[in-house]
Amino acid sequence: MAKKKILYTPFTTEDASALRARLLFDKDQQQGKQEGHRGFNAKEERFDENGQTDDKFSSFVDPDHEIYVNAHGLGGLAVIANREAVNEPGTKKLTAPDLVKLLKNHGLPECTQAKIKLFVCEGARPGASGNCFAKAFSRALCNGGNNYNSCFVYGYTESAVSLYGKKDDGEFHKSAKGKNDRLSNYRVKYQNGTIIPETKPSERRAQRAQA
Numbered sequence: 001m002a003k004k005k006i007l008y009t010p011f012t013t014e015d016a017s018a019l020r021a022r023l024l025f026d027k028d029q030q031q032g033k034q035e036g037h038r039g040f041n042a043k044e045e046r047f048d049e050n051g052q053t054d055d056k057f058s059s060f061v062d063p064d065h066e067i068y069v070n071a072h073g074l075g076g077l078a079v080i081a082n083r084e085a086v087n088e089p090g091t092k093k094l095t096a097p098d099l100v101k102l103l104k105n106h107g108l109p110e111c112t113q114a115k116i117k118l119f120v121c122e123g124a125r126p127g128a129s130g131n132c133f134a135k136a137f138s139r140a141l142c143n144g145g146n147n148y149n150s151c152f153v154y155g156y157t158e159s160a161v162s163l164y165g166k167k168d169d170g171e172f173h174k175s176a177k178g179k180n181d182r183l184s185n186y187r188v189k190y191q192n193g194t195i196i197p198e199t200k201p202s203e204r205r206a207q208r209a210q211a
Contacts, residue, residue: 005066006056007040007119010102011082013047015092019082022070023119023164023174040068048102058107065114069099073120075157076127078136080120096133096140100148110147117154119174124155124188138190152196158186 007023009016023040046056060067071080071094079086079093086093094102108114116137118124124134134155141148159177173182182201189196199207 003064003066004060005040005044005068006060007045007068007070008048008056009046009070010048010080010094010099011071011092012049015082016047017082018084019070019072023068048106053105055107057103058109060114061109061112063113063115065112067103067108067114067116068119069116070119073118073123073133075122075125076129076132078131078133080118080123080133084121096136097144099137100140100144100146104146108148111150112148113150115152115154116141118156119160120155121159121177122157124186124190125157134188134190135193139193142192149192151191153190155188155190156183156186157188158183 009019009022011019013020024042024045057067059065069080072082072084072086073080074086077086079095080099081094082092085091103116118134118137120133122132124132126132126135132155134153137155138153140146141151141153156176158179160183161175161177164174173184175181176183176186179186185200185202187198187200189198
């Protein structure tokens with residue numbers, strides 16, 4: 001299985017505004033190295049143009065295939081948006097079922113085992129009700145006539161920084177805002193609304209240090 005990934009912004013290029021080019025590799029801005037960088041290149045960036053139907057996700061079927069959903073969010077909200085001010089008038093929003101419908105429109109097969117990673121600020125941070133977008137989205141994938149039962153959803157409890165940063169292992173990683181830490185240490189894995197335990201990078205590092 002060949003690993004592959006795509007950065008998917010579920011809005012038109014016009015509505016995407018500041019979401020455009022997030023996580024794309026730029027060796028000048030990110031002070032990274034072309035060799036072994038972790039960012040996306042421009043060919044791996046996709047948008048949603050006015051409800052079009054195509055097959056952009058039809059080949060994303062294996063466990064090492066990754067779809068990064070690029071949007072704005074806020075802890076406890078049941079929507080993602082095209083603007084950081086999620087509740088501002090004129091902001092375009094998507095519910096969890098809306099996002100599932102878009103993925104289906106773009107050919108994502110229900111047999112997929114691909115990972116769907118929500119590059120969304122606080123997408124896995126629950127509100128007072130205990131709900132968050134990542135949880136709602138993972139449920140929507142498996143309910144309402146949808147059968148994406150082998151698909152894992154990943155969200156983050158912290159805000160995501162749009163540029164990669166060099167971390168303690170000397171490599172470039174996605175970053176958590178204000179934490180000086182890699183974003184994956186704040187990641188939560190879901191399947192059909194249930195949290196699936198996983199070992200964080202910081203925990204693996206501690207285990208290796210004790211070995």
